Amino acid sequence: MQLSRSLSVAYAVFLLLAGITAGPSHAAGALPKLAGTWRVERITDTDIATGKVVYPYGEQPKGYIVYDPTGHLSVQIMRTPAVRPFASGDDAAGSDAEVRAAYDGYVAYFGTYEVDAERGVVVHKVEGSLMPSYTGTDQPRPFRIEGDVLTIEGDSDGVHFLRRLKRVR
Known part of the structure; x- marks a missing residue:
């Protein structure tokens, strides 16, 4: 009994360390492949x-998308060059334009994310956002992974969008 319990605990620890999760909302194998921190390399929108x-x-954006092994995500991306500090020196007292x-x-x-590996889509289930219209929405993203490169790419409303990211090791 003690040996069986020890093996069960050891197996659970192995799965956690390996980044393997199981659950009905994730396609087998897709979540561990996507899980990790991805640095933004390129973001373009092309008018079709x-x-x-x-x-x-x-042309050189900065940021990260983090897909954790429990199914949570965080997206943080900023324009470069960065916006200059507000003239007042106070972040709470910027002009409307600033x-x-x-x-x-x-x-x-x-929020959280779900992977549909058969369709090659990750759905970002947004719980909170800087953009109020995103909060509470599902944002499907066609994706593919080639080595350490994650490409999110598709067409929407007459625009072809491309997001290329590199896995942080």
Whole structure:
């Protein structure tokens, strides 16, 4: 009995350390592959009709998407170059234009995620966001992983979006 209990505990610890989770909302094998910290490398939006490429967070954005092994996520991305400090020197006393520039130059949200490996989609289930319209929504993201590169890519409302991230080791 003691040996059986010890083996069960050892197996549970192994699964935790290996980043393996099981649950009805996650496709087998997909969650551990996606779990980790991913550094933003490139973000582009391309107008499908004109082919015009836009860099919504600059040509060298900074940020991370963290998918943890329990099914939680955090997204933090900022524009580069970064927004300059407010002229007043007080973050709580920026002008309307300064506050708008800071808001437009940053995206942040958190929640949980589910992976549909057969469709190649991760759904971000947003619990809280800097953007009020995101809170309480599901945000499907077509994705693929090639080595240490995560690509989130698809089409929406006449725009082809591309988010390329690299796994942090």
